[in-house]
Amino acid sequence: MAHLWGQLLVLEQMEREEQENGIRVFRRMVRDTQNPFAISDAEFTRHFRFHKNAALEIIRDIEPHMVNNSYVSKIPKVLRILSALNFFATGSYQRSVGANLLSCCSQPVVSRNIQEVSTIIVRYLLKDWVHFPRNDRERNELKHRFMQRHRMPNIIGIVDGTHIAIKKPNENEHIYVNRKNYHSLNCQIICDSELRILSIVARWPGSTHDAFIWRSSRVGQAMRANYENGDTESRIMGDSGYPCLPWLLIPVPHPATPQEERYNNRFKSCRSTVERCIGVLKGRFRCLLKDRVLHYTPQKAAKIIMACTILHNMAVFYRVDDPAPMWDDIDREDLPVPRYIADLDIPYRRLGQQQRREYIVTNF
Template structure:
């Protein structure tokens, strides 16, 4: 979802041959107007509605995005475009509306990915910890799948990378060669009943088994600690590759009788939410797809994975009708949001509201926030 919008001129669609253009002050000042010309192509190019893309640009405050001659919105949208398509950097940069060199595109991707991870990941990807959040998560899972006391579904997925150096002192390339026959990072994710990612761990090479990653995860230690303290009615759902523990439920290998077969059927139906999440994540952000190998070092790939997870959650929040201003905007960015940003955000959110009451509540919250900004 990033790097595309540098010269989103109104006549750009009619003049696709223009590229490697210079950016003057008039174009930069009218960027929101120019971006509105992508009404039909925003999701295709960046995998985000255009208002959400504008909101993302406003909310990122990394100083490196403001430095240099490349405008901030160009850096962010170039990265979004790379996330969405997973093309080579040269092809992304030489787009007719961008005109960026390959090294510049690479720097944009690195800077923007780091900014998303540092500023938005902690607020966006949160495992439920307080009693109210835990009960809400359990209730949602039960209402959707009929499985009681479930906090989420856990599984690992392989993100393809280029062959790392074989002579690396601490992480030789052979560690990243997985059982499927390619180099990868084995990323463990936990999702809730709606497919929203509530935990992501992209720090293990492809040869590491899912159960080994789970045994070293912070979530496992937290659930174990909670169980010792008396919270014995909360667990995750895992496949048969995970060990059966009081805080993680796995399918019965050889079910006998109606009860065990019913349990396996309900378990498979509920745990499938994490598989669907992987499918949506990789189809939306093609850079994570098996056939779009990431040509980066493992630490950089980990940042790209987390950034895509943040954007995945943002998209789910928009479709759910949540007023994600209160979720994603850092405190230091509140004063930097423009009136047009708020107007577009409210209109976007109201489009997805299911009832007039939801629309009225969001309108009231928007009015309060605008009053606070004018004071």
């Protein structure tokens, strides 16, 4: 059924755009180009990371916001969207993305498609698909799922950072060099127990420490404000690269009791969720892998990263099978909190350590 609807959608768009633009090239293009919806389900998912029904829903979400102008008017909107999805999925060089199934799209056209589609996804779909819990009901549901799956009470999310390689920027390039000596954006991801991403921050240069990004983020500031306003029962989990705060749990560095050992073991099991989330995100959208490198400015690269995050949540919603996780080496390392950050929150860090002890005594 999705195969039939996909072909009809392409043909309907072609006829409509023929009438709008007064041109007669579309049928020749589809004759010369294999219709992507005509291939097998497995091949379609391999090329675009979504099964056909999910892809049709995504196309329906994006297509109304697309415009026609001189450089894209000859390419049906469906193919423009699919060429961008194919790039996100494979991270291939743009010339090879434009080959085979999408041969009507030249390398420059594919590049423009990527920018067009990523901009639309971020501008129009972000709020619907990526959002931190906004009320007690949403927070309680997240806590319930973490408790059911990992037996960790009062957890609403897990935070971690991941580096996405980018080309050498023209300005301030030195601040984008990370500790592995390549240019990147350091992205903060918070996920739930189902690998759904609750928050993405994709604007900081690769030399920025995870703890600084957390402290500067809207979620970090909101968690602090919520705590100060009386919500003392909602917590985020992070690794030892983050400060221990009343609203941010981290492992015990040197466990001295059986309870602390049990806490650390369960903590490690639970925190592996965000590591898997990042691995699935990069395995699904391989343009985010270190060896693929986003050949765009930091601003355009950030938009692609955010678009992939939104699409990841859509894949979770549409129950697309998870790919094998893929990680970069830098994702597996934790760095201690820099002194200049640690000194900013000394009273809250002391309170955080005290409340972590109480959390352990009560629950482990």
